[in-house]
Amino acid sequence: MSPRIKIYPFSLKNTLECGQFFRFTKFGDSYIVQTLDKIFYIEQRNDTLYFEGVEESFLFHFFRLEEDLDYILREIDRDNIIKKAIQEYRGMRLIRQDPWECLISFLCSQAKSITQIRVVIENLCKRFGKKIFWRNHIFYGFPEPQSMNDPLRLESIGAGFRANYLFQINQCIDRNGLIALKQLPYQDAKKILTNLFGVGGKIADCTLLYSLDFLQAFPIDTWIKKGLQKRYFRGEIIRNKEIEEFISKHFGPYAGYAQLYLYHFWRNHPF
């Protein structure tokens, strides 16, 4: 019998499949998850997680199980729109990713569908990552900082124009540089990220929210923008700056969780 954790509320399915994280494979109700050089198996039955190949403490950190989700959901439950999303997806949590893996993954995501993003990241790992044997299969770890320094290899992963971003970023910042941002105020950290070539507000916020514990970060992509415009701004054209002001006032310090719920809700219930 594999090790287990009893936890509530938590939805492994929604947490993994809501688009914040790319390196997992689904087998029925169970998943193989990869992050950095780790590979583990996990599945949920009712309020219990069964897992293999990873420490329980890592799962608590990765899935933010130490966090009082009910409290956070009460904090962001400010209107009838998000209330529906919370009702439907309660248990969905942010994933605390590695900052380097997170930044690079979202650099690859620009103007690509989720399927394509996964292919590019997989190729990136195959080309630059460590080979790992696990349960008689070959897997690849995530490339470490400074390792993506061969332009020709980078061309071969199918990243298109994003390859140049990867190449530049690989030289400009490493994991410690990213972790150091945690000490800064949100706006300062965001400014440093957007100064990196290929990183705009959206990718900066993804990195801050999904890996650096800035829960007030609210990544604005085309889907969330359309949804906010339609449901919160009566269809008016809005600028990102207006959205950011409204969001931080309306949802407060856990706005990032609001983004997670609204985004997933609108993806599954297109308007």
Add this chain to the structure above:
DNA sequence: CGTCAGGTAGCCA
């Protein structure tokens, strides 16, 4: 065939 996809930099008014 065109158009579009979970964005961004560069250019111009």
Add this chain to the structure above:
DNA sequence: TGGCTACCTGAC
């Protein structure tokens, strides 16, 4: 500051 377009590439 604000609005537009090219950027690689594969999927429809």
